[in-house]
Amino acid sequence: DWTTGNIVEEQLTAIREQVGTKRAICGLSGGVDSAVAAALVQKAIGSQLTCVYVDHGLMRKGETEQVEKDFVAATGVQLKVVDAQERFLTALAGVSDPEQKRKIIGREFIRVFEQAQAEIIAEAPGDQPVEFLVQGTLYPDVVESGGGSGTANIKSHHNVGGLPEDLEFQLIEPLRQLFKDEVRMVGQELGLPDEIVQRQPFPGPGLGIRIVGDVTKERLDLLREADAIAREELTAAGLDREIWQCPVVLLADVRSVGVQGDGRTYGHPIVLRPVSSEDAMTADWTRMPYDVLAKISTRITNEVADVNRVVLDVTSKPPGTIEWE
Numbered sequence: 476d477w478t479t480g481n482i483v484e485e486q487l488t489a490i491r492e493q494v495g496t497k498r499a500i501c502g503l504s505g506g507v508d509s510a511v512a513a514a515l516v517q518k519a520i521g522s523q524l525t526c527v528y529v530d531h532g533l534m535r536k537g538e539t540e541q542v543e544k545d546f547v548a549a550t551g552v553q554l555k556v557v558d559a560q561e562r563f564l565t566a567l568a569g570v571s572d573p574e575q576k577r578k579i580i581g582r583e584f585i586r587v588f589e590q591a592q593a594e595i596i597a598e599a600p601g602d603q604p605v606e607f608l609v610q611g612t613l614y615p616d617v618v619e620s621g622g623g624s625g626t627a628n629i630k631s632h633h634n635v636g637g638l639p640e641d642l643e644f645q646l647i648e649p650l651r652q653l654f655k656d657e658v659r660m661v662g663q664e665l666g667l668p669d670e671i672v673q674r675q676p677f678p679g680p681g682l683g684i685r686i687v688g689d690v691t692k693e694r695l696d697l698l699r700e701a702d703a704i705a706r707e708e709l710t711a712a713g714l715d716r717e718i719w720q721c722p723v724v725l726l727a728d729v730r731s732v733g734v735q736g737d738g739r740t741y742g743h744p745i746v747l748r749p750v751s752s753e754d755a756m757t758a759d760w761t762r763m764p765y766d767v768l769a770k771i772s773t774r775i776t777n778e779v780a781d782v783n784r785v786v787l788d789v790t791s792k793p794p795g796t797i798e799w800e
C-alpha cells in the first residue's frame with residue numbers, strides 16, 4: 476500500500492542493493508528534486524555519497540550560498556563545489572537554439588561530474604570506485620523528454636534526454652516514478668526543512684533557458700537582477716504558495732523603444748510567467764493582483780539597466796510550456 480514512508484523504505488533498500496559498497500556522486504542544483512534525491516541516497520549509503528554542486532553561472536541570486544549553507548546543515552552531506560562558470564559560458568557562446576543549449580548544458584554537467592569523480596578518487600585512492608551518478612529525475616521529466624511510451628520529445632530535460640551517449644556512470648534515479656508533490660512529501664519525511672522542500676521548481680539548465688537569444692555574462696547578470704526583484708515582491712505579497720513558479724525571461728534578441736527621464740531608450744523586454752499547476756504537466760497562468768505586477772514592473776524598469784518594458788505571459792500549458800525554451 477502506498478504511503479510516503481513505504482516509498483522511502485522501498486527506495487532505501489533498492490539504492491543499497493544497487494550501490495553495494497561502491498561510491499556515488501550526486502549533482503545538486505539547488506532545486507527540490509536533486510535535494511530530495513541526494514537526501515534519500517545519503518540516508519541509504521551515508522559517506523559513500525559525495526554531492527557535487529556545479530556553479531555553472533546560470534544560477535539565480537543567492538542560490539549557491541543556499542546550497543552551501545542550508546542543504547549541508549540539514550543533511551550533513553559531503554559537498555564538493557565546482558566553479559565551472561567559464562566552462563559553461565564558453566560552451567554556450569553564440570548558441571541560441573533551445574535544444575542545442577539544453578544538450579550543451581547536459582553534456583558539460585557530465586564532464587564536470589567526471590572531473591569531480593577523478594578528484595574524489597584521487598583524494599581517497601584506496602577506496603571503492605565511484606561508479607554511480609544520482610539524478611533527481613521525476614516522472615514528468617521522463618515523459619516530456621520522450622522516455623514515456625508514445626510521447627514525442629518536447630524538451631530534452633538536462634538530466635534525461637540531455638545526457639551524452641558516452642556516459643560513464645550508472646544512474647541512480649530514485650524519484651523517477653514520482654510527481655513533484657510526492658517528491659515534496661518524501662523530502663518532508665526525510666526531515667528536510669521547508670525552505671528546501673517547498674521551494675518553487677527551477678530548471679537544471681537554469682537561467683540559460685530563460686534568455687531568448689544567446690547566453691552571455693552580461694545578459695545573465697541582468698536577468699539575475701530582474702528575477703531577484705520579482706521573487707522578492709512575490710514573497711512580500713505572500714504569493715509563494717499560490718504560484719507554482721514564476722519564470723522571469725529575458726528577450727535578449729528583442730528591443731523596443733521607450734522613454735525614461737527625458738531620454739529615448741532602446742532596451743529589452745522582461746517577461747513574467749506566473750503559473751498555477753498541480754504537477755507541471757499542465758498549467759494555467761496565475762491571475763495575480765495588478766498592484767503586485769505594477770510594483771514588479773516599476774522596480775525592474777527602474778533598477779535593471781537596459782530593460783525598458785515588462786510584459787505578462789497569459790498563456791496556459793498547453794499550448795505554451797512553462798519555460799520559454
Ligand code: XMP
Binds near residue numbers: 677797799
Ligand atoms: P515545461 O517548460 O516543460 O516545464 O512546461 C515543466 C517543469 O519542468 C521544469 N523544467 C526542468 N527541470 N531540468 C529540470 O530539472 C530541465 O531541463 C527542465 N526543463 C524544464 C520547469 O521549470 C517546470 O517546472
